[in-house]
Amino acid sequence: AQSVTQPDIHITVSEGASLELRCNYSYGATPYLFWYVQSPGQGLQLLLKYFSGDTLVQGIKGFEAEFKRSQSSFNLRKPSVHWSDAAEYFCALTGGGNKLTFGTGTQLKVEL
Amino acid sequence: DTGVSQDPRHKITKRGQNVTFRCDPISEHNRLYWYRQTLGQGPEFLTYFQNEAQLEKSRLLSDRFSAERPKGSFSTLEIQRTEQGDSAMYLCASSLDRGTYNEQFFGPGTRLTVL
Numbered sequence: 254a255q256s257v258t259q260p261d262i263h264i265t266v267s268e269g270a271s272l273e274l275r276c277n278y279s280y281g282a283t284p285y286l287f288w289y290v291q292s293p294g295q296g297l298q299l300l301l302k303y304f305s306g307d308t309l310v311q312g313i314k315g316f317e318a319e320f321k322r323s324q325s326s327f328n329l330r331k332p333s334v335h336w337s338d339a340a341e342y343f344c345a346l347t348g349g350g351n352k353l354t355f356g357t358g359t360q361l362k363v364e365l
Numbered sequence: 366d367t368g369v370s371q372d373p374r375h376k377i378t379k380r381g382q383n384v385t386f387r388c389d390p391i392s393e394h395n396r397l398y399w400y401r402q403t404l405g406q407g408p409e410f411l412t413y414f415q416n417e418a419q420l421e422k423s424r425l426l427s428d429r430f431s432a433e434r435p436k437g438s439f440s441t442l443e444i445q446r447t448e449q450g451d452s453a454m455y456l457c458a459s460s461l462d463r464g465t466y467n468e469q470f471f472g473p474g475t476r477l478t479v480l
Contacts, residue, residue, distance in 0.1 A: 257407075285466045296369070296456070296471035297408070304466060343407050351421065352398070353469065355407030 255280045257344050259356035266334050267364045274329040274359050276318075276344030284346040286327040287353070288318055292340045300342075303327060314338070339363045367391060369472035371457050377478045378447055385443045386475045390459030396467060397440050399432055401425065402454040402474070414440060415462065447479045 256279045266272050278284060285304050289297040301312025308320040318329045327344060344356045370389045378384050390397050395416050400408035411430070412422045416437035426432075429447075434440040444451055454474040460467035 262405075289471075294473065296473045297458075298471075299468065302466075302468070345407070347466065351396075351413060351467075352410035352423075353400075353408070354410070357405065357407050 255284065255346060255348060255354050257346055257354055257356035259342075259344055259359050261359045262357070263360045263362065265362040265364060268336050269333050272329075272331045272334045272338070272361070274342050274344075274361070276327045276329065276356060277325050278327065278344075278346050279325065280346060280348055282348065283322065284348050286318075286320060287345045287347075288312065288316065288327075288329045289343045289345060289355075290314075290340050291343065291358075297343065300329070334361075334363055336363045336365055369457055369459050369470055371455075371472040371475050373475055374473060375476045375478075377480065379480050380447060380449060382447055383443065383445045384447060384477065385441055386455055386457075386477075388440045388442070388457030388459075388472060390439070390457070391461075391470055392438075394459035394461050394470075395437065396460045396462055396469075397434055398458040398460070398469060399440070399442055400456040400458065402456055403452075408456055411442075444477075447477075449479050452477055452479045 258277045287302045288300040303320045341358045343358045345353045372387045398413040399411040402408040414434040429445045432442045456474045457472045458469040460469045
C-alpha cells in the first residue's frame with residue numbers, strides 16, 4: 254500500500270526566514286510526487302512535481318523540493334518566506350497516474 | 366477563468382436528507398476525480414471517471430454514495446440518507462489523459478455540514 258507522512262502538523266516561521274516542510278513516502282517503486290498548497294476557500298494548487306530525472310525540482314512561487322530515494326523523502330523548501338505563503342501544504346504521490354494519495358498536511362503560519 | 370467549478374460551495378443539511386453536488390471540469394479534460402477532505406486530514410480519493418465510464422471506486426464510497434458523469438462532461442455526486450460523519454469538503458479534480466501522469470486540477474470544493 255502507498256502512503257505519505259507529513260510529520261509536522263503546524264510550523265511557524267518568521268517572514269524572511271527559510272522554510273523546510275518534511276514529507277516521507279512509502280511506495281514499492283519510484284512514485285510521482287507532488288506538493289500542493291491550499292488557502293482558505295481555495296482549491297488545491299500544484300506547487301511542483303517530480304517524475305524522474307533531476308532530483309531537485311523547481312516550482313512556482315519560489316519553492317523547490319528534493320527527492321531523496323534513500324530516505325524516501327521529498328521535502329519542500331523556500332529560502333525566504335513571505336507572509337502570503339501562510340497556508341496548508343500537502344505532499345502527495347501517485348504510482349499509476351490516477352488517484353492521488355495525500356499526506357495529512359502541514360499548516361504554515363508566518364509571523365511578521 | 367475556465368478552471369474546475371463546483372456547485373454549491375456550501376451545503377447544510379439535516380441528517381437523513383439526500384444531497385447532490387455538481388462538478389464542471391475543464392472543458393477538454395476527459396478524466397474527472399472526486400475526493401473527500403475531513404478536518405485536519407488530506408484529501409482522500411473517492412472515485413474517478415474516464416469520459417462517462419466510472420473506472421475506480423474507493424471502499425470509502427459506501428452504498429449511500431453514487432457518482433455519475435452521464436455525457437462525459439459534468440459530474441454529480443449524490444449522498445443519500447446523510448450522516449454526521451459525511452460532513453466534509455468534497456473536492457473535484459479533472460485532468461487530460463496524456464498516457465503517463467495526468468496533472469489534476471482541483472476545484473474550490475463543496476463544504477457539506479450535516480446537522
